Amino acid sequence: MAEAEVLAHEVEAVIRRDFLKILTAATGAIGVAALAWPFIDALNPDADEQAIAHKIVNVGGIAENTAIAVTWNGLPIYIRKLTTKQIADNQFVVPSTLPDPANYADRVKPGYESFVVVIGLNTGTPCELLGNDPADARGPFDGWTCPCDGSVYDPLGRVRSGPATKNLEIPRFTFLDDTQIQLG
Amino acid sequence: MSTNITKTWARTRLPFLVTLRGYFLAPVLAPDAPYLGTLPTLITAALVFMTVSGFVLGIYYNPAHGFASLQFIDRTVNNGWLIHAFHKTGTTMIFGAVYLSLFRAMYTRAYRGVADFVWVLGVVQFILLLLVGYLGYLMANGAVSFWSLSGVTQEAQTFSGLPGAISNWFFGGPAGPGTLARLAVFHTVLALAIFGIVALHNAASRAAAPAPAPGSKAVSFYPYYAAQYFVAFVIFALIFAVLVFFAPHLGENQLNLGPANPLVVPAVTTPPWYLLPITDVSHAFPGAWGGVIGVLGRLAVLLALPWLDRSKPTAHGGGVYRFLVIVLALDVVLLGLVAAAGPSLVTSILAVLLTLYYFLHFLVLTPLVTALEAK
Numbered sequence: 001m002a003e004a005e006v007l008a009h010e011v012e013a014v015i016r017r018d019f020l021k022i023l024t025a026a027t028g029a030i031g032v033a034a035l036a037w038p039f040i041d042a043l044n045p046d047a048d049e050q051a052i053a054h055k056i057v058n059v060g061g062i063a064e065n066t067a068i069a070v071t072w073n074g075l076p077i078y079i080r081k082l083t084t085k086q087i088a089d090n091q092f093v094v095p096s097t098l099p100d101p102a103n104y105a106d107r108v109k110p111g112y113e114s115f116v117v118v119i120g121l122n123t124g125t126p127c128e129l130l131g132n133d134p135a136d137a138r139g140p141f142d143g144w145t146c147p148c149d150g151s152v153y154d155p156l157g158r159v160r161s162g163p164a165t166k167n168l169e170i171p172r173f174t175f176l177d178d179t180q181i182q183l184g
Numbered sequence: 185m186s187t188n189i190t191k192t193w194a195r196t197r198l199p200f201l202v203t204l205r206g207y208f209l210a211p212v213l214a215p216d217a218p219y220l221g222t223l224p225t226l227i228t229a230a231l232v233f234m235t236v237s238g239f240v241l242g243i244y245y246n247p248a249h250g251f252a253s254l255q256f257i258d259r260t261v262n263n264g265w266l267i268h269a270f271h272k273t274g275t276t277m278i279f280g281a282v283y284l285s286l287f288r289a290m291y292t293r294a295y296r297g298v299a300d301f302v303w304v305l306g307v308v309q310f311i312l313l314l315l316v317g318y319l320g321y322l323m324a325n326g327a328v329s330f331w332s333l334s335g336v337t338q339e340a341q342t343f344s345g346l347p348g349a350i351s352n353w354f355f356g357g358p359a360g361p362g363t364l365a366r367l368a369v370f371h372t373v374l375a376l377a378i379f380g381i382v383a384l385h386n387a388a389s390r391a392a393a394p395a396p397a398p399g400s401k402a403v404s405f406y407p408y409y410a411a412q413y414f415v416a417f418v419i420f421a422l423i424f425a426v427l428v429f430f431a432p433h434l435g436e437n438q439l440n441l442g443p444a445n446p447l448v449v450p451a452v453t454t455p456p457w458y459l460l461p462i463t464d465v466s467h468a469f470p471g472a473w474g475g476v477i478g479v480l481g482r483l484a485v486l487l488a489l490p491w492l493d494r495s496k497p498t499a500h501g502g503g504v505y506r507f508l509v510i511v512l513a514l515d516v517v518l519l520g521l522v523a524a525a526g527p528s529l530v531t532s533i534l535a536v537l538l539t540l541y542y543f544l545h546f547l548v549l550t551p552l553v554t555a556l557e558a559k
Binding site: 038039041042043044046047048 | 236237240243260261262263264266267
């Protein structure tokens with residue numbers, strides 16, 4: 001009986017020691033992680049950078065049938081205000097007839113159907129597209145054309161004829177109100 | 185089973201790792217090593233920490249706008265204020281440990297016999313740390329450090345021949361953005377070079393350590409000394425944390441928190457505390473060469489110490505010598521306080537007297553007392 005008691009004590013001591021070891025190691029690991037985080041986070045973009053990454057653009061002054069170009073994250077962003085004719089021409093195009101099928105609703109934000117926001121780079125050869133100004137070469141669909149490879153886009157930024165095969169990319173953006181959009 | 189496979193895998197491919205493991209975990213040591221014996225390890229740990237924080241600071245530091253980029257780090261970079269404070273306070277922690285280590289080695293006369301090379305490597309490490317610390321201080325490009333750099337580069341111009349050519353080569357002419365750019369590189373490269381000295385110092389002190397006396401209860405490093413080092417590390421880290429959060433500008437000239445201005449010399453031009461004992465603010469020796477001798481001479485006699493002590497390596501006792509070491513420590517502290525007080529008639533006289541005593545200790549008292557002791 002005495003022997004069994006001693007044995008039980010030893011087992012308990014070992015369990016207690018293991019527990020203390022694990023507790024110490026776990027506390028140390030948490031401490032190291034807590035210390036490492038400020039160093040890792042220091043390489044993340046600071047508040048200034050993030051503010052630039054969320055650019056607010058005033059779209060109230062854009063005249064119908066024209067587009068403005070702004071830079072955001074090193075990319076040219078074209079923001080275009082459509083005319084009623086351009087909306088009517090493109091609203092009921094059957095998507096399956098297009099090289100890169102997309103609905104009208106896919107290309108605009110609900111409630112702000114007259115504004116098209118795209119990255120103004122040709123999806124074939126990367127060139128800045130022409131067509132922001134009504135006097136530019138806009139092609140047969142009154143949208144944009146590429147001066148480098150001759151690709152043609154409609155006012156919604158959908159590719160109509162190649163060599164490009166993809167529609168213009170739409171950046172992440174939200175309407176803050178009727179006249180302001182936030183990019184990013 | 186799986187651990188065995190891992191062990192064999194490492195053993196056959198990187199036998200060096202097994203040696204390293206044995207080097208750090210297996211040695212059998214005397215059972216009564218003091219806590220202060222952990223200081224070199226703590227210094228090394230702090231140096232690693234300085235490398236990590238220096239890496240982050242180096243990403244954002246811009247030598248063309250030294251002061252402004254540090255302001256940017258403090259105000260805009262995520263946690264930049266914290267990492268900058270870590271780097272500054274790390275300097276204080278390292279020099280605190282280094283000065284304590286130097287005093288301990290002198291007091292216990294740990295530089296005698298085959299340990300003379302350990303001492304030399306330790307002093308070389310100290311000199312490199314002073315240089316790296318000074319370069320880091322110049323990189324801040326504050327009101328005070330700008331004038332320190334400007335003074336040093338101007339003095340470099342006054343030397344003719346090789347010394348002038350070397351200083352000009354090092355600083356690249358008068359203080360300017362180009363100078364800060366090269367000092368930033370020197371700061372980084374020399375700081376990393378210290379790790380090489382650390383490794384040599386460690387290997388040399390292992391070789392010089394006396395084997396445990398036969399019959400004594402020698403203990404293995406792991407787990408016994410690992411526990412001691414862990415406790416020492418926690419105490420070190422605790423002091424570090426308290427200083428970082430409650431005294432991030434400790435031992436620093438507050439005027440250096442303003443930007444450099446080439447038209448205004450600040451009222452007080454003292455460097456950070458760790459440079460004070462070797463600062464020749466009051467010009468104890470006249471002339472440009474006097475300044476060089478005042479700084480380099482203080483370090484040179486330190487290097488020569490193992491050969492100035494004439495006692496036998498194994499001799500015990502030496503109460504008089506120990507007393508003199510304590511007096512020397514006070515002398516060094518006073519030298520620092522005099523340098524901090526800035527130039528005036530009283531401090532100039534004191535600086536000369538204290539500097540003379542410093543050299544007297546090494547060049548006269550040490551050989552004399554230890555030679556008498558040997559008789």
